Amino acid sequence: MELNIQNEFEKIFPRLKEYELTDLQVKSVKSIVEKGKNTLSIIQTGGGKSLIYWLSGKLLGGITIVISPLIALMEEQAEKLEENNCSTLMLHGQADKNEQYEKLIEIANGKFKPDFIFVSPERMATDGFFEYCVKRINKQVKLIVVDEVHCVSQWGENFRPFYRRIKDFIDNIYENDYSKAKVLALTATINPKEIKDICEEFQITTEGIVKSDMLMRNEIALKVIEEVIEDDKEEHLWNIIKLHKGEKTLVYVYRKYNKRGVEQLAQIANERGYRAIYFHGDMTANERKNIISKYKNNEYDIVFATNAFGMGIDIEDIRVVVHFSIPESIEQYYQEVGRAARDAKKGGTAVAYLLYSDKNILVKRKHFINNSYPSLDMLKNAYKKISNKVGLNLLYCFDDEEINTCLPYFVNSGLIEIVCKGFSTFENMEIQDEYLKNALSKTIRPITTIVFKKNPEINPKEIINKTYEDIISGKIKLNKLLDKVLIIDVKEEKLSDEKINEILKSIEDKKEYRNELFNYFVYILKKKLDSNFLHQEIANYLGVDRYKLGRVYSTSKGDRVRSKSEVIIANLLYEHNINYKYEEKLICGDKEIYPDFTIYLDNGEKVFWEHLGWIGIENYDKRWIEKLELYEKYYNVIPEKTYETASISDAATKKIEEIQKRNAN
Amino acid sequence: MFVGSEERTIEEVCYEKEHIEKVLKVIKENFDKYFTKFIETENGIVMSKEEIDEIANDIGIRVLKTNENSPSEKYRKIMIEAIQEFEKDREKYLKIMNKEYLDEYEEEVAFFKNKVLKNECPIIHSTLQNITAKALDKYRMDFNLADPAILHKVVTNLNNFSIEYENKYDTYKDKTISSYEELELELLDTDDYTAYGVIGGGIKSHLLYKRRPQMFANRSRDAIWALWFLTEKIIIDTKMDSEFIMIDTKKTTTQQNYFYPYCLFSFYAINIYYLLKEKANELEVEFPDDYKYVIVDAFLSFVAERHRLEIDLFTSNIKEGDRYYGA
Numbered sequence: 008m009e010l011n012i013q014n015e016f017e018k019i020f021p022r023l024k025e026y027e028l029t030d031l032q033v034k035s036v037k038s039i040v041e042k043g044k045n046t047l048s049i050i051q052t053g054g055g056k057s058l059i060y061w062l063s064g065k066l067l068g069g070i071t072i073v074i075s076p077l078i079a080l081m082e083e084q085a086e087k088l089e090e091n092n093c094s095t096l097m098l099h100g101q102a103d104k105n106e107q108y109e110k111l112i113e114i115a116n117g118k119f120k121p122d123f124i125f126v127s128p129e130r131m132a133t134d135g136f137f138e139y140c141v142k143r144i145n146k147q148v149k150l151i152v153v154d155e156v157h158c159v160s161q162w163g164e165n166f167r168p169f170y171r172r173i174k175d176f177i178d179n180i181y182e183n184d185y186s187k188a189k190v191l192a193l194t195a196t197i198n199p200k201e202i203k204d205i206c207e208e209f210q211i212t213t214e215g216i217v218k219s220d221m222l223m224r225n226e227i228a229l230k231v232i233e234e235v236i237e238d239d240k241e242e243h244l245w246n247i248i249k250l251h252k253g254e255k256t257l258v259y260v261y262r263k264y265n266k267r268g269v270e271q272l273a274q275i276a277n278e279r280g281y282r283a284i285y286f287h288g289d290m291t292a293n294e295r296k297n298i299i300s301k302y303k304n305n306e307y308d309i310v311f312a313t314n315a316f317g318m319g320i321d322i323e324d325i326r327v328v329v330h331f332s333i334p335e336s337i338e339q340y341y342q343e344v345g346r347a348a349r350d351a352k353k354g355g356t357a358v359a360y361l362l363y364s365d366k367n368i369l370v371k372r373k374h375f376i377n378n379s380y381p382s383l384d385m386l387k388n389a390y391k392k393i394s395n396k397v398g399l400n401l402l403y404c405f406d407d408e409e410i411n412t413c414l415p416y417f418v419n420s421g422l423i424e425i426v427c428k429g430f431s432t433f434e435n436m437e438i439q440d441e442y443l444k445n446a447l448s449k450t451i452r453p454i455t456t457i458v459f460k461k462n463p464e465i466n467p468k469e470i471i472n473k474t475y476e477d478i479i480s481g482k483i484k485l486n487k488l489l490d491k492v493l494i495i496d497v498k499e500e501k502l503s504d505e506k507i508n509e510i511l512k513s514i515e516d517k518k519e520y521r522n523e524l525f526n527y528f529v530y531i532l533k534k535k536l537d538s539n540f541l542h543q544e545i546a547n548y549l550g551v552d553r554y555k556l557g558r559v560y561s562t563s564k565g566d567r568v569r570s571k572s573e574v575i576i577a578n579l580l581y582e583h584n585i586n587y588k589y590e591e592k593l594i595c596g597d598k599e600i601y602p603d604f605t606i607y608l609d610n611g612e613k614v615f616w617e618h619l620g621w622i623g624i625e626n627y628d629k630r631w632i633e634k635l636e637l638y639e640k641y642y643n644v645i646p647e648k649t650y651e652t653a654s655i656s657d658a659a660t661k662k663i664e665e666i667q668k669r670n671a672n
Numbered sequence: 673m674f675v676g677s678e679e680r681t682i683e684e685v686c687y688e689k690e691h692i693e694k695v696l697k698v699i700k701e702n703f704d705k706y707f708t709k710f711i712e713t714e715n716g717i718v719m720s721k722e723e724i725d726e727i728a729n730d731i732g733i734r735v736l737k738t739n740e741n742s743p744s745e746k747y748r749k750i751m752i753e754a755i756q757e758f759e760k761d762r763e764k765y766l767k768i769m770n771k772e773y774l775d776e777y778e779e780e781v782a783f784f785k786n787k788v789l790k791n792e793c794p795i796i797h798s799t800l801q802n803i804t805a806k807a808l809d810k811y812r813m814d815f816n817l818a819d820p821a822i823l824h825k826v827v828t829n830l831n832n833f834s835i836e837y838e839n840k841y842d843t844y845k846d847k848t849i850s851s852y853e854e855l856e857l858e859l860l861d862t863d864d865y866t867a868y869g870v871i872g873g874g875i876k877s878h879l880l881y882k883r884r885p886q887m888f889a890n891r892s893r894d895a896i897w898a899l900w901f902l903t904e905k906i907i908i909d910t911k912m913d914s915e916f917i918m919i920d921t922k923k924t925t926t927q928q929n930y931f932y933p934y935c936l937f938s939f940y941a942i943n944i945y946y947l948l949k950e951k952a953n954e955l956e957v958e959f960p961d962d963y964k965y966v967i968v969d970a971f972l973s974f975v976a977e978r979h980r981l982e983i984d985l986f987t988s989n990i991k992e993g994d995r996y997y998g999a
Contacts, residue, residue: 199732235752365717365753523727526719533718535741548733 012036012062019065020091028058035059035191035217039150040066044215045190047156047205049197051222052345053321056193057084060152063191064123065093069149070114072124072141074131074173076155079296081125083321088123098137099127101292104488108136115140115479120147128158132172133405133491135428139475142180149189151177156192159208160201161415161517163338168411171418174208175425185210195345196338198524223546223567225559226351227328227344227359229538234364241267244331247360248281248309254326255302256309257316259343261332261375263287269311272331282308288315314343323350330361333371336524337531337548352565361532368529376521380514381413387502389413393423394497399467401431402493416510424496429471435487440477467494562589572651573603573618576659580604583663585670587616595637602646608670615646616662622650681931686915689851691908692936696943699902703947706902710974711743715750744955754970755963758885761794765882768793769831777824785820789827795878796870814869826867830876833860834883841887845961848946852939861933873934881965889941889965894976896928899940901979926986944968 012033017024028036032055035048040063050056064071075081078099085095096110096119113119130137141148157163158170181187190209197205205211234240248256262268269285276283284307286298295315301307303322310316325347334340340361347357381389389409393402405411417423438444471494477483499506531544543556558567562577566589573589580587590601593615604616615638621627638644647666649658685691712720719727728735741749767773768788777784789796800815802808840856849855859865865876873891880888889895900916907914918929945964948971952959960967976983 235749236756365714365749366757368717520730523730527724527727527731529718530724533714533741544736547736548731550733553734 010037010041010066015066016058016062019062022091026058028062029055031217031219032059032062036063036066038215038217039063039189039191042214043189045188045192045209045211046215046217047192047194047202047209047211049194049202049216049218051219051224052195052342053349053351054195054219056154056195057087059193060150060154060191061088061091061093064150064152067149067189069147070121070124070144071150071152072126072148073152073154074128075125076128076158076167076170078127078292079299079320080154081127085123085125093122094120095123095125096121097125098130098134099125100129108485108488111137111140112479115143117144128167128169128173129405131176132169133428133493135430135471135491136475136478136489138176138179138428139472140479142182143479145180145187148180151188151190153190153192153209155194156205156209157194157197157201160197160204162200162204162520163198168415171415172425177209179427196342198336198338200520218550222341222549222551223542223559224341224345224348224351225539225542225567226348226356226561228356229344229359229361229541231361231532231535231541232363233532233535234362237364237366240331240362240364243362244272244329245279247327247329248276251327251358252281253308255305255322255324256327256329257325257346258309258311258329258331259314259316259334260311261313263289263313267331269313273309273311276309276311282306284310286310286312286316288313290315314339317343317346320346321349322346324355325349326355326357328357328359330359330363333361333363333367334528335371335376335521337528337545338524340528341545341549351561363532371525372522376525377518380518381409381416383507383511385409386413386416386507386510390417390422390502393417393495394500397497397500399426400495400497402495403431403490405491416513419513420506420509422498422502422506424498426494426496427468427471429467429492429494430474430489431492432490433474435485436474437484437486438477439482440473570618570620572620572649572655575655576604576616576618576649579656579659579663580606583667585663585666593642595641598637600634600637606666608666610670612669614666614669615642615644616649617646618649618651620651682915682929682933682936683910683912685909686936687852688909692852692939694908695903696940698904698906698908699899699940699943700947702902702904703944706975706978707947707951707971709978710750710971711746714746715753715970715974716977744957747952747955747957750970751957751960751963751967754966755960758882758963758966758969762882764792764794765879768827769834769879769883771831771835774824774828774831778828781820781824784824784827785818789823790815793879795875799875811869818867818870823867823870826865826871826876827879829864830860830879831883833865834880834888837887838884845886849939849942852935855935855938855942857935857938858933861935873930873932873937877934877937881969885966886962886964889938890969891932891934891937891941892969892973893928893930895937895941895969895972896930896932897979897983898972898975899937900928901975941965941968941972944971 013028016026016028031048031050035046035050036059038044038046038048048056048059050059060071060073073081073084075084078101081097081099085097088095096107096114098107098111110119114121114124124141126137153159153170153173155165156170158165158167159173160166161171177188177190178185190211192205192209192211202216206213206216232243234243244258248258258272260267260269260272264270269287273283273285284298284302286295290298298307298310299320299322302310328344328347330340330343334343344359347359348355390413392407392410393414394400402410414423418425474483478485527548531541531548534544536544539559542559546556547553555567557569560568560571560574562568562574563581564577566577568574568577568589577587577589586607588605588607590603591605593600593602593605602615603618606614606616608614617631617634619627619631622631635645638646647662649655649662652658709720712718724735777788790800791797796815799808800812837856844854847854852858860876860880861873866872871879874893877888877891881890896916900914903914903916905914913919916929916932918927918931919925920927945968948967949959949961949964
């Protein structure tokens with residue numbers, strides 16, 4: 008049954024009924040709810056990703072699990088959902104652990120059924136108890152949302168190892184029956200190989216990819232400045248900041264410390280009388296949250312930030328973005344620029360500067376991209392740490408960056424299999440089960456002893472799941488919360504040359520790909536395009552239909568049209584409450600034409616309106632004559648026409664009055 | 673050339689006029705194709721059109737039409753950036769290649785070696801610090817064992833040579849040099865100007881180049897490799913492979929010929945300068961003669977970089993204990 012998505016939205020979220028869902032939001036919800044497809048929604052920054060899963064989750068009923076990389080973002084969403092009468096649960100490292108455990112037990116026992124469960128990727132990847140509880144009630148879990156899904160893919164610069172375990176999590180809770188899962192993957196920026204990777208990972212077909220074709224953020228003026236001399240770049244930065252004094256400014260610098268790092272630049276800015284602060288990934292979640300709040304409330308004008316200032320931060324009125332370091336790809340550039348002018352619908356605009364030198368390009372290529380993958384030494388070290396012996400091992404990996412970075416490569420190459428998540432010891436459990444009690448009377452040492460040594464015929468997953476079940480049913484009382492380990496099966500004692508070569512080759516392929524994306528970005532920058540052409544170039548790259556590239560001007564209705572004169576016409580139509588569509592397809596036999604404006608009168612009649620901006624130019628005239636002939640042949644009409652003159656407003660107003668008269672008749 | 677245990681020379685034929693003319697001819701024939709790419713890619717910064725088309729195909733997009741910077745603008749920019757890069761650490765070299773300071777250091781040669789050369793001479797410092805390159809272990813060892821007095825003497829001689837050369841420079845700077853003898857640089861290939869194992873052809877030329885980039889070319893590893901590629905790797909008159917490379921048949925290694933005489937190298941370098949200057953004239957770009965070898969160096973580095981994979985393949989066989997730099 009086809010739903011009226013907007014109506015459903017207003018019913019479920021009456022406090023938000025003034026909000027009109029975009030086409031993209033509607034398409035995404037339909038894809039999940041009506042068509043039942045796993046869906047990848049690619050929506051530009053500020054496009055309202057959250058509402059998609061809010062509405063989809065509520066329409067599907069049951070529980071929606073949202074995997075979200077940022078605690079601040081989770082908290083913000085949870086708060087908003089609670090305000091809209093939805094129940095939520097948050098599971099992450101900084102929330103109260105005991106309370107989380109109690110809630111999970113209630114969920115597993117059916118006593119608590121939150122609409123939305125927010126979980127961090129780290130928690131999802133490492134907490135066996137959480138997974139077990141979810142699996143127990145898997146029929147109630149109707150939707151799994153993966154926010155910032157580009158982090159899943161190793162083909163991108165934002166790959167996070169824990170994200171790679173989402174698929175296993177889904178497989179485990181649905182016992183490998185993927186047809187039961189509905190997955191909604193959300194992102195704003197993603198390159199073609201990442202799309203392919205993610206679609207394979209989450210079984211998303213082409214029909215399930217929902218993408219905006221209005222990706223262009225023309226309300227942001229793009230300025231690209233190439234500096235020949237590196238020192239001039241800093242001088243230019245201060246000039247820009249001075250020029251935009253008092254405006255909310257975000258400066259991207261991909262360096263935390265030392266010369267020209269975020270900390271130093273913020274200090275200099277403060278010395279120069281600005282209200283500035285820095286932001287980077289080494290700060291605690293609370294520190295970051297505090298800065299975001301103060302920036303939002305205008306206690307700071309300028310933030311010098313690494314790309315940690317990114318995902319999910321929603322500040323409406325950033326007016327200036329400056330890239331002091333060159334981004335790695337068009338996707339990253341446009342995503343970061345897109346932090347500005349989130350109030351575009353209310354008329355907000357912004358300016359974005361990119362300052363770069365050829366030296367920056369060389370450094371980016373040689374160091375940032377190529378060094379972001381594990382080296383041979385790191386792989387060897389990590390494997391030594393992981394592989395105690397061939398066979399089952401416990402892995403306490405969560406604070407070891409080397410292991411976290413390398414583990415996905417070992418898993419991909421078949422060197423290591425992750426058997427299950429679990430815990431390491433039965434200490435601090437009050438156990439009533441006789442079998443376990445008996446086994447434990449011989450030792451209370453880690454599960455390795457119980458299972459691996461003394462009972463090798465037992466699948467560790469079974470005993471772990473049995474323990475979880477007993478915790479849920481109350482047969483086991485915990486005196487202390489369970490720790491988190493992975494139980495892995497190590498296939499080879501040492502890293503063979505063959506496996507090393509296999510892994511290094513896969514890394515080389517990814518480096519090469521990222522270098523390609525970066526080189527293409529550099530190529531675009533070097534073209535020295537003006538803002539509109541640069542937007543078009545980016546839109547072309549991001550897959551916008553070529554035909555739609557010229558639509559750069561925004562109208563009051565929210566359309567994008569090709570010229571300022573068409574903006575005038577569209578806005579006048581909108582002001583006069585005349586229903587119209589811009590460039591709506593019109594079939595003429597075996598051909599298609601696209602009238603500039605198709606106006607729908609109340610009596611059902613259509614009026615076509617063409618604005619002939621280039622009349623008098625040979626090619627244009629030729630095309631116009633062909634179009635006119637099609638109008639006459641198939642619709643027996645001559646469209647309304649306006650021309651490019653200084654009095655286009657008056658001409659359009661007059662035409663609209665005539666149309667209104669027709670409408671009245 | 674093939675390497676025996678301690679050979680430090682090239683075949684005599686390499687010094688003969690006819691041979692040099694043949695080498696030069698091949699270099700000139702290949703110059704244009706590299707120069708075109710040099711400009712098109714802005715010295716390796718941007719991809720060439722073919723590479724962009726390939727990337728676009730791989731990513732799955734269609735390239736929109738382009739506006740390009742003119743070749744003149746690109747050439748000008750390359751030169752500015754090369755000079756900028758050159759000047760970055762030049763001050764440090766000028767403090768070493770300074771007569772007054774060298775005279776003072778004569779009383780403290782150990783200090784000169786262990787502080788000035790080791791820590792303040794960028795090229796020596798970075799070579800010593802490069803602990804990942806096992807082949808440089810030999811250099812580190814040689815440096816540690818080197819007699820400080822000899823090191824000081826060699827650097828002083830180089831500096832004096834440079835000062836004397838400046839006095840003659842005006843007489844031939846506008847002349848078109850047609851033989852290596854006219855450059856009068858043969859002395860630099862003698863023992864007085866070499867501290868074997870520590871200050872060899874590469875480092876000595878670098879010290880001179882940093883002092884006077886209009887007079888002395890930088891005979892770097894990449895520059896020698898570049899000459900090999902510019903001559904299409906062919907053997908011209910020599911009995912044992914190209915004069916620009918060194919093959920050790922026992923250890924099965926191939927390297928650039930780090931014994932390559934500076935006087936000969938300089939002659940090829942000045943001819944590349946002539947070619948680059950000619951291009952500048954065609955493109956109506958002013959060529960900075962005071963930094964002529966900076967531009968030559970940029971071009972030769974570019975040529976080597978175009979063949980980096982091949983060079984890396986050759987040098988990956990060089991193991992610990994092999995001579996690698998500064999012989």
